[in-house]
Amino acid sequence: MVVEQTKLPTGVSHAKSNSMNENIDHTQLSEWLNQVADKRCKNAFTHLFKFFAPKIQRIARSKFPNEAQSHEVVQETMSNVWRKAHLFDANKGAATTWVYTVMRNVTFDLLRKVKSNREDNLSDDIWPIAEGSVTEEQVYEDHLESNQLLRVIEALPEAQQQVVKGFYLMEMSQEQLANHLNLPLGTIKSRLRLALAKLKVQLGEEHD
Amino acid sequence: MSAKTTNLPVFPLDLFLLPGGITRLRIFEPRYLKMVGLASQLGGFVISSNKQNINQAYRWGSWVEVINFEQGKDGVLEIDVECGCLVKLSKLEQDNDKLLFADVEQRKHWSQKTSNTELALLADSLKTLFENNELLAKLYHDQLPNNPYWTVSRWLELLPIPFDVKNKFVFDSSYTEAKKLVHSIISQ
Numbered sequence: 001m002v003v004e005q006t007k008l009p010t011g012v013s014h015a016k017s018n019s020m021n022e023n024i025d026h027t028q029l030s031e032w033l034n035q036v037a038d039k040r041c042k043n044a045f046t047h048l049f050k051f052f053a054p055k056i057q058r059i060a061r062s063k064f065p066n067e068a069q070s071h072e073v074v075q076e077t078m079s080n081v082w083r084k085a086h087l088f089d090a091n092k093g094a095a096t097t098w099v100y101t102v103m104r105n106v107t108f109d110l111l112r113k114v115k116s117n118r119e120d121n122l123s124d125d126i127w128p129i130a131e132g133s134v135t136e137e138q139v140y141e142d143h144l145e146s147n148q149l150l151r152v153i154e155a156l157p158e159a160q161q162q163v164v165k166g167f168y169l170m171e172m173s174q175e176q177l178a179n180h181l182n183l184p185l186g187t188i189k190s191r192l193r194l195a196l197a198k199l200k201v202q203l204g205e206e207h208d
Numbered sequence: 209m210s211a212k213t214t215n216l217p218v219f220p221l222d223l224f225l226l227p228g229g230i231t232r233l234r235i236f237e238p239r240y241l242k243m244v245g246l247a248s249q250l251g252g253f254v255i256s257s258n259k260q261n262i263n264q265a266y267r268w269g270s271w272v273e274v275i276n277f278e279q280g281k282d283g284v285l286e287i288d289v290e291c292g293c294l295v296k297l298s299k300l301e302q303d304n305d306k307l308l309f310a311d312v313e314q315r316k317h318w319s320q321k322t323s324n325t326e327l328a329l330l331a332d333s334l335k336t337l338f339e340n341n342e343l344l345a346k347l348y349h350d351q352l353p354n355n356p357y358w359t360v361s362r363w364l365e366l367l368p369i370p371f372d373v374k375n376k377f378v379f380d381s382s383y384t385e386a387k388k389l390v391h392s393i394i395s396q
Contacts, residue, residue: 171224171365171366171367171368172366172368173368177367180333180336180337188393192367192368192369194392195393199385
């Protein structure tokens with residue numbers, strides 16, 4: 001698992017980081033990385049942190065909608081640098097390339113995590129009703145295009161939306177409804193589906 | 209209804225609440241604590257869901273007033289709010305604390321009507337539900353008006369159907385359709 005990260009540096013990103021930062025003291029950075037690797041030198045790590053943290057923060061900020069997630073990228077990247085410094089090999093590429101690759105992997109992991117959370121949420125929301133399934137995405141898209149304020153609200157961290165949901169909504173669950181009516185859950189589900197389908201037909205007849 | 213507009217803070221929440229509906233909210237974010245503070249001077253705030261339809265005429269919300277508050281076991285502020293009327297939102301703007309404000313204009317809705325017609329089955333079932341649910345019983349003080357519009361409104365709020373469908377009952381659908389829907393789920 002550790003090896004994967006060190007093999008990822010590419011020529012492209014190397015060239016890019018070099019051309020963007022011509023006055024970087026690569027020798028010094030490599031030396032600090034080696035000191036961290038060999039001697040677990042906290043002083044060297046502090047230097048590395050001071051050099052990289054603001055840069056990582058800035059890049060991450062452009063990839064994530066909120067500050068907290070970009071901080072997480074900085075934290076995660078720098079702790080990986082501390083743990084994996086021994087895998088850095090100055091002969092294979094610059095220290096900056098190596099650190100940015102670690103950052104890239106952290107970013108991917110985090111984005112993947114955010115994405116899968118969102119999918120969980122959606123599937124929870126739209127449960128078995130086919131006709132209800134399209135709308136949420138449409139609404140989301142519309143907000144993105146037409147109303148910046150709404151976009152801000154939509155972009156609330158998933159965790160916070162979850163909290164809001166769990167705490168506030170007084171709506172019954174399907175299980176509670178089944179209990180209340182003393183009917184099997186399956187019956188409730190098909191009743192709901194049927195009722196909503198019927199409603200759709202009624203509305204279609206009267207409003208189209 | 210008067211066409212008078214008022215500027216009120218907005219609580220964005222996917223909560224479907226019709227006039228007469230009461231719910232408990234837990235407020236912990238600073239900007240919404242500020243909102244509760246403002247609400248007592250301004251005469252309430254607006255709960256408005258982000259899950260509204262693109263095609264609908266305007267963004268709507270529930271104008272609520274704080275009717276009770278206490279501190280939860282975990283120290284979080286809990287407020288009970290009651291919806292007085294539905295409103296049309298316009299000119300949404302965020303202040304420096306990222307609290308949303310909007311101009312609101314009252315809208316009439318069927319849930320505000322009254323009638324003496326009995327809806328025995330729906331009313332009885334709702335009564336049992338309220339009796340067996342501690343929070344609901346507390347919020348409504350065991351007082352269930354004998355009003356079919358009220359009964360159907362509460363059922364609509366509580367039933368586990370997508371917000372999008374409930375949303376229809378603010379715009380397209382009438383009381384009759386709402387009653388039919390609730391009826392077909394509760395009794396068959």
